[in-house]
Amino acid sequence: GEDVEQSLFLSVREGDSSVINCTYTDSSSTYLYWYKQEPGAGLQLLTYIFSNMDMKQDQRLTVLLNKKDKHLSLRIADTQTGDSAIYFCAESLLSGGYNKLIFGAGTRLAVHP
Amino acid sequence: GAVVSQHPSRVICKSGTSVKIECRSLDFQATTMFWYRQFPKKSLMLMATSNEGSKATYEQGVEKDKFLINHASLTLSTLTVTSAHPEDSSFYICSARDYSGRRDTQYFGPGTRLTVL
Numbered sequence: 001g002e003d004v005e006q007s008l009f010l011s012v013r014e015g016d017s018s019v020i021n022c023t024y025t026d027s028s029s030t031y032l033y034w035y036k037q038e039p040g041a042g043l044q045l046l047t048y049i050f051s052n053m054d055m056k057q058d059q060r061l062t063v064l065l066n067k068k069d070k071h072l073s074l075r076i077a078d079t080q081t082g083d084s085a086i087y088f089c090a091e092s093l094l095s096g097g098y099n100k101l102i103f104g105a106g107t108r109l110a111v112h113p
Numbered sequence: 114g115a116v117v118s119q120h121p122s123r124v125i126c127k128s129g130t131s132v133k134i135e136c137r138s139l140d141f142q143a144t145t146m147f148w149y150r151q152f153p154k155k156s157l158m159l160m161a162t163s164n165e166g167s168k169a170t171y172e173q174g175v176e177k178d179k180f181l182i183n184h185a186s187l188t189l190s191t192l193t194v195t196s197a198h199p200e201d202s203s204f205y206i207c208s209a210r211d212y213s214g215r216r217d218t219q220y221f222g223p224g225t226r227l228t229v230l
Contacts, residue, residue: 035221042119042206043157043221088156092217096170098145098162098210099217105156 004104006089011110018076020107022089025070029091030099032065034074037086037106046074046087076109084111115141117209119222126197127230133193134225136207142187143209147219148180151204163190197229 003025012018024032030051035043049056049063049072056063062075076083086106092099116139126132136146144165149157161182162170169182179201181193190209194201204226208219 031217040224040226042117042223043208045218045220048218096162098212099219100159100162101147101208101219103156106154 004089004091004102006087006104006107008105009108009110011112012079014079014081014111014113016079018074018079018083018109018111020074020076020087020089020109022072022074022104023070024072024089024091024102026091026093026102027067027070029093031092032063032072033090033092033101034061034063035088035090035103037088039085043088079109079111081111081113084109115139115209115211115218115220117207117220117222119205119207119225121225122223123226123228125228125230128198129196131193131195132197132227133191134205134207134227136190136192136209136222138188138209138211138220141209141211141213143190143211144187145210145212146184146190147208147210148182148190148192149206149208151206151224157206160192194227197227199229202227202229 006022033048034046060077064073088106089104090101118137120135146163148160160175163182163184165184184190206224208221
């Protein structure tokens with residue numbers, strides 16, 4: 001079945017690292033994504049990882065993928081107050097000739113001084 | 114990244130009226146667009162897939178006659194909520210599929226908040 005799970009809330013101190021975790025169920029996922037949503041706004045694509053990769057780093061963002069455990073994580077180094085938002089993990093599944101995205105419920109990241 | 118716009122960003126309407134929401138891909142052509150609904154503090158729920166020049170594909174449990182989708186051009190898809198009721202109040206987000214590069218990516222619009230009184 002299709003299911004993506006995330007913890008709902010994370011609070012970190014400014015300057016610390018944040019780690020947001022996600023688990024998914026479908027091993028046929030081709031890509032896995034992290035999106036950021038600020039209050040009242042749409043989703044911004046942060047980063048993605050292809051399913052045959054273990055790690056991807058993009059400036060302050062590091063994505064780790066454990067395909068065996070179907071576990072994905074997003075690490076944000078030197079977390080800033082502007083990083084406060086909801087972070088959605090999504091897996092892509094091929095359906096009808098295109099990649100359909102299945103989203104987790106989102107992790108609300110709160111950054112405090 | 115690519116830019117997707119939605120209009121209006123916010124709409125309030127009376128129960129029983131219809132509301133049209135537009136989704137445009139501004140700097141690429143999108144043969145496929147997606148419509149999502151997001152409830153407060155919840156994830157995005159895929160409602161339907163909009164294909165240019167053909168009928169939309171609806172997810173299970175989504176009423177086709179309630180949520181009319183039209184994808185008349187490669188840059189525009191519209192979602193019409195017909196005979197809206199308070200339970201249709203929600204945040205509606207569209208995305209446009211960009212398959213021009215090596216990967217298949219969805220770019221999201223900023224969302225439309227619909228409030229039905």
